Amino acid sequence: MAAVLALGCVLSLQASAQTAPHPAGTVKSVGSGSFVLTTSGGQDVTVNVPSAAKVLIVPPGAKDLSAATAGSVTDVQAGDRALVTGSAGDTGATVNAIRVILMKSTAIAQSHEADEAAWARGGGGIVKSVDPAGKIEISSGLHNVTVTTTPSTIVRRYSNGSVRFEDAVKSDLASIQPGDQLRVRGTRSADGAAIAADEIVTGGFKNYSGLLTAVDASSGTVTLKDLTTKKVVTVAVTPNSDVRRLPPMAAQMIAARMKGGANGAGPGGAGAAQRPAGPPPAGGEGPQGAGAARRAGMDLSQMLSRLPTETISGLKPGEAVMIVATAPSGQSGQSSAVTLLAGVEPILTAAPSGEGMTLTPWSVGGGEPSMGGEGAGPGR
Numbered sequence: 001m002a003a004v005l006a007l008g009c010v011l012s013l014q015a016s017a018q019t020a021p022h023p024a025g026t027v028k029s030v031g032s033g034s035f036v037l038t039t040s041g042g043q044d045v046t047v048n049v050p051s052a053a054k055v056l057i058v059p060p061g062a063k064d065l066s067a068a069t070a071g072s073v074t075d076v077q078a079g080d081r082a083l084v085t086g087s088a089g090d091t092g093a094t095v096n097a098i099r100v101i102l103m104k105s106t107a108i109a110q111s112h113e114a115d116e117a118a119w120a121r122g123g124g125g126i127v128k129s130v131d132p133a134g135k136i137e138i139s140s141g142l143h144n145v146t147v148t149t150t151p152s153t154i155v156r157r158y159s160n161g162s163v164r165f166e167d168a169v170k171s172d173l174a175s176i177q178p179g180d181q182l183r184v185r186g187t188r189s190a191d192g193a194a195i196a197a198d199e200i201v202t203g204g205f206k207n208y209s210g211l212l213t214a215v216d217a218s219s220g221t222v223t224l225k226d227l228t229t230k231k232v233v234t235v236a237v238t239p240n241s242d243v244r245r246l247p248p249m250a251a252q253m254i255a256a257r258m259k260g261g262a263n264g265a266g267p268g269g270a271g272a273a274q275r276p277a278g279p280p281p282a283g284g285e286g287p288q289g290a291g292a293a294r295r296a297g298m299d300l301s302q303m304l305s306r307l308p309t310e311t312i313s314g315l316k317p318g319e320a321v322m323i324v325a326t327a328p329s330g331q332s333g334q335s336s337a338v339t340l341l342a343g344v345e346p347i348l349t350a351a352p353s354g355e356g357m358t359l360t361p362w363s364v365g366g367g368e369p370s371m372g373g374e375g376a377g378p379g380r
Contacts (some may be wrong), residue, residue, distance in 0.1 A: 017310050020093045023047075024083040027076055035076050037084065046094045049073040049308070054099045055160040062103075062109035071102060079105035124183040124193055127202070130176050136200075138182055146194045148183050149173065158203035168201055181205045181324070206335055208233055209348060217313045224321065227348065235325050236336045237312045244307040244313075246343035255346035310342055322346040 025039040037045045049055070055075060056068040076082065081103040086095045125140035136147040149155070157171035176182070181204075186197040213232070214223040223234045237243065246254075315321070321342050325335035 022085045049097045053097045057102045062375045109272050118186045122184040122186050127180040149197045153197045154199040156201045176202050206325045212317050215315045241337040243310045243340045246312040251346045257349040258350040320348045
């Protein structure tokens with residue numbers, strides 16, 4: 001989840017002219033009285049910080065400088081986020097700082113952890129119906145969950161196939177359609193059947209699951225017959241795709257939970273829906289994936305950030321995958337994988353029709369904070 005500093009108000013406080021350099025980005029390295037800043041565009045800028053320059057440290061989520069505390073150039077460390085106001089140096093890649101607004105990487109990490117926990121306590125799923133009065137029914141694994149909203153609930157929507165929270169725009173209930181992916185931050189009821197939403201984020205993504213019939217690493221595509229639609233689909237796997245593999249033990253435990261839940265007994269059966277879905281505590285518990293399987297329920301997105309990564313060259317025809325992809329676009333009408341999860345054979349065996357599974361396209365982990373956006377939420 002990105003801890004973000006909105007600079008609309010901050011920039012208006014700058015005493016320098018609008019033409020003065022004010023690069024923003026991540027601190028790459030630190031020298032004596034200077035540091036190198038890598039901007040969002042990938043450019044490295046050397047920032048010289050004279051003794052007269054002001055260094056202000058702000059907390060993640062700050063909208064202005066009211067919560068800023070005074071610092072010095074010695075507070076700047078690699079990984080911190082910074083916005084610099086100053087004058088051009090001797091070269092185009094040098095800035096002489098007048099003021100440095102600094103967001104510490106340690107504070108960002110703590111904010112990400114708190115935000116991640118808040119979103120994990122909520123949940124996610126596929127939208128089944130939307131009531132204009134403010135109720136949204138979602139399918140979350142084997143269970144249906146009612147998400148209740150109020151006029152104060154923040155509603156955001158991903159656009160243009162992006163799953164970066166910075167790219168999500170403010171939206172409303174009218175934009176949410178059945179079949180959309182939804183993630184919610186809020187308070188669960190005691191029985192887990194309802195969530196009072198503080199914030200929701202939605203997007204129009206496609207879910208596919210089935211056995212791979214072809215893997216073309218050279219062209220970056222995989223082909224499978226989707227269990228739900230019974231149609232053959234080809235999906236592009238790009239450098240931005242999050243490709244993971246589920247360990248066999250975790251897959252078997254989730255499958256056992258699904259079978260038990262369908263019968264009302266067994267692992268994860270009766271009472272399983274009463275426990276909020278969420279990632280396991282730091283360090284895990286038991287065998288790899290076991291604690292995550294128990295806590296994540298069928299919302300597999302809760303587990304993704306902890307799973308081993310995979311590459312398209314590691315995928316083989318005949319193995320089972322679950323994919324969340326962008327809606328087909330362009331002349332080819334081809335989807336691009338946002339998330340691809342391999343190693344799910346036991347899960348598809350437990351749900352051969354493709355029902356009862358939820359794989360949302362975004363993780364609850366935090367992306368890199370922006371020094372010029374707004375809001376906070378799940379990102380990649």
